[in-house]
Amino acid sequence: MSIPLLSPIKHPWITSFTQNKEQIKELLSQYNSPINIHNMVPFEENFKDFSSIFNKYSLDHKIYFARKANKCVAFVKEAKKLNFGVDTASYKELLECITVGLPADHITLTAAVKAEKLIRLALEHNVPVVIDNLDECELVQHIAEEMKRSVKVGIRLGGFLYNGKYLYSRFGFSPKNVVNLITDYLGEGNKFFRLRFAGFHFHLNGYSPTQRAEALLQTIACVDQLKDRSITTRFIDMGGGFLINYLENESQWENFHHELKKAVLGESEPITFRNDSLGMHLIDGKLHGEPKVYPYFNKKPRALFLDEILSYKNSEGIPIHSLIKDRNIEVRIEPGRSLLDQTGITVARVAFRKRDMEDTLLIGLEMNRTQLFSSSMDFLLDPIVIHQRIDADAEPVTAYLVGAYCLEQEIILKRKLAFKQMPQIGDMICFVNTAGYMMHFYESEAHLFELAKNLVAEEDRGAFKVVPDEDY
Ligand SMILES: *Cc1c(COP(=O)(O)O)cnc(C)c1O
Numbered sequence: 424m425s426i427p428l429l430s431p432i433k434h435p436w437i438t439s440f441t442q443n444k445e446q447i448k449e450l451l452s453q454y455n456s457p458i459n460i461h462n463m464v465p466f467e468e469n470f471k472d473f474s475s476i477f478n479k480y481s482l483d484h485k486i487y488f489a490r491k492a493n494k495c496v497a498f499v500k501e502a503k504k505l506n507f508g509v510d511t512a513s514y515k516e517l518l519e520c521i522t523v524g525l526p527a528d529h530i531t532l533t534a535a536v537k538a539e540k541l542i543r544l545a546l547e548h549n550v551p552v553v554i555d556n557l558d559e560c561e562l563v564q565h566i567a568e569e570m571k572r573s574v575k576v577g578i579r580l581g582g583f584l585y586n587g588k589y590l591y592s593r594f595g596f597s598p599k600n601v602v603n604l605i606t607d608y609l610g611e612g613n614k615f616f617r618l619r620f621a622g623f624h625f626h627l628n629g630y631s632p633t634q635r636a637e638a639l640l641q642t643i644a645c646v647d648q649l650k651d652r653s654i655t656t657r658f659i660d661m662g663g664g665f666l667i668n669y670l671e672n673e674s675q676w677e678n679f680h681h682e683l684k685k686a687v688l689g690e691s692e693p694i695t696f697r698n699d700s701l702g703m704h705l706i707d708g709k710l711h712g713e714p715k716v717y718p719y720f721n722k723k724p725r726a727l728f729l730d731e732i733l734s735y736k737n738s739e740g741i742p743i744h745s746l747i748k749d750r751n752i753e754v755r756i757e758p759g760r761s762l763l764d765q766t767g768i769t770v771a772r773v774a775f776r777k778r779d780m781e782d783t784l785l786i787g788l789e790m791n792r793t794q795l796f797s798s799s800m801d802f803l804l805d806p807i808v809i810h811q812r813i814d815a816d817a818e819p820v821t822a823y824l825v826g827a828y829c830l831e832q833e834i835i836l837k838r839k840l841a842f843k844q845m846p847q848i849g850d851m852i853c854f855v856n857t858a859g860y861m862m863h864f865y866e867s868e869a870h871l872f873e874l875a876k877n878l879v880a881e882e883d884r885g886a887f888k889v890v891p892d893e894d895y
Contacts, residue, residue, distance in 0.1 A: 626662025767858025
């Protein structure tokens with residue numbers, strides 16, 4: 424039986440790096456399996472891709488890399504080198520940016536929970552703070568008074584109106600009453616006189632450009648109301664959530680959905696572990712909903728996504744980029760995943776092969792599920808299989824990849840995969856494009872397994888020099 428393929432887009436560095444079997448094998452024996460390998464070339468390309476759109480509209484802009492999407496300090500160092508910013512969400516993330524030497528105006532602090540120690544660090548270094556609620560205003564005011572400083576703040580907005588309904592968010596102040604909050608509470612002569620309003624911030628869930636555009640229009644309305652009361656807004660930060668396109672081929676993507684539905688309905692052989700529906704519901708023989716997965720294939724990633732937002736028009740037909748430019752506002756974004764597109768791979772060693780009680784082939788990897796884990800139902804990309812020896816006469820096999828945590832559900836990918844030949848012990852499986860969230864966000868140390876080693880590979884005349892992240 425043939426199973427649907429999902430071929431990932433591979434940056435040239437990934438193609439050349441994975442050709443060097445011996446080097447990868449050595450790295451695995453040096454650092455243990457699995458390893459995460461990063462390369463900085465696509466990081467710069469992705470950054471330039473975003474800036475090109477802002478430059479097209481001659482917009483003042485700043486790009487802050489959302490640090491939480493990957494743990495490597497190498498990206499912070501690279502951001503400094505390329506002169507862009509970093510969005511931080513914890514004490515350690517902030518401290519690291521300061522230690523690396525990013526200037527204060529290239530750092531923003533959006534942490535969902537801000538402990539006193541974190542605020543003190545931000546204030547000490549003049550890092551602007553994005554405020555989410557009144558308790559935070561109190562705390563920041565209190566610490567600022569103590570330190571005899573004032574602090575630039577961004578005000579987080581949430582709960583925008585979209586198609587006649589409010590988009591739920593647990594974050595931020597409502598655009599309906601934020602103007603009064605700012606005029607009545609912030610700045611000179613008010614309760615929170617140490618807080619200097621500098622701009623607005625929001626970050627929306629999901630991947631809708633039109634929701635972001637509508638949110639921008641409502642934010643601009645707030646800017647105008649503030650202007651009437653002589654308060655200047657210097658920036659609007661629209662957060663992250665810019666799509667990546669992971670897949671080469673739209674027809675593979677559609678075919679996968681088609682085949683998955685057939686399989687779940689029992690009309691063909693399963694293509695997922697134990698016929699997992701990836702979040703669809705089978706009720707009385709009918710399938711409901713769509714697989715709850717990231718749109719791995721999409722036609723408007725990154726720059727195109729940003730362009731769609733900025734060229735969206737208000738009810739008078741004026742595009743957002745003009746509205747922003749006319750008001751002399753700096754527009755900011757905080758992309759995480761999309762800046763990391765193509766910057767990382769994860770490689771694990773094959774430890775065993777077995778047939779389960781249903782005669783399904785399982786390939787055991789020296790890694791666990793949290794080392795390749797997303798909030799989406801599955802990571803829908805075919806890995807690169809690095810066989811130590813190619814056997815031209817071998818029969819192809821299909822199998823599932825399983826990991827080291829002792830749970831029945833410890834399946835690395837839920838999809839059934841096709842192999843040109845039976846994987847041997849010591850063969851290597853390379854997961855492509857894992858730097859954004861996949862490798863780090865959920866990684867845990869259950870069973871006292873060590874965390875995967877993070878490495879940075881730099882290409883020099885066709886060869887790769889590989890160093891630990893901390894030495895980059
Ligand atoms: C997570 C987050 C981001 C980054 O989101 P991506 O989807 O990785 O681009 C940016 N800003 C805030 C406030 C976030 O919470």
